[in-house]
Amino acid sequence: MSQFAIKPLTDEPQIRSALGDLLIETVASGGSVSFMHPLSPEDADAFWQDSLGAAARGERVVLGAFDGENLIGTVTLLLKLPPNQPHRAEIAKMMTRLSHRNRGVATALLRAAEQLAIAHGRTLLVLDTAVDDGAAPLYEKQGFQLSGIIPEYALKPHGGLTGTLIYWKRIGAAAA
């Protein structure tokens, strides 16, 4: 049982600000989450404004993990996929504050995202994570299967190319 409260996030000033701080810290510490270091507060805020807008339209769910009032982790479940993939969802933007790492926050977020995907009738979850400084052990512990590696897929936040690992997991009815 997680000691952290997990809930879907909506576009409120203090939430956007906390998400921005988390994204900037994650990128600065080398996390591969699509951005380069240094990430400006304006760019971080613009990303979350777009993302929470998509969440308000039901295209995704942005989950937050809270320690008391403080947002200490997030993950996004992408639900808006092409018409021929209605059974699928994607995991993205998994991040835990440096102060709260290795305490099960990401594991709890991943489990919650998986339950949400099942509740939306999805039977296949996919994600990718960087070869360098990624989260492969976290996903493998939760039963994700490695499809393969694409070399030199993206730049790391501080420069230099890294590969990406592609993972999938059957969930819900498909996992039985």
Ligand SMILES: CC(C)(COP(=O)(O)OP(=O)(O)OC[C@H]1O[C@@H](n2cnc3c(N)ncnc32)[C@H](O)[C@@H]1OP(=O)(O)O)[C@@H](O)C(=O)NCCC(=O)NCCS
């Ligand atoms: C990847 C990341 C999200 C993991 O977050 P986290 O909250 O520290 O993850 P967890 O605590 O759930 O699990 C991490 C480790 O702690 C262990 N752990 C899990 N629950 C635990 C608990 N209650 N107490 C202590 N350790 C625990 C896990 O077994 C795991 O161990 P491992 O390193 O041997 O795999 C975090 O490191 C991060 O934000 N990285 C930068 C961004 C990034 O790379 N994101 C992934 C993009 S795909």
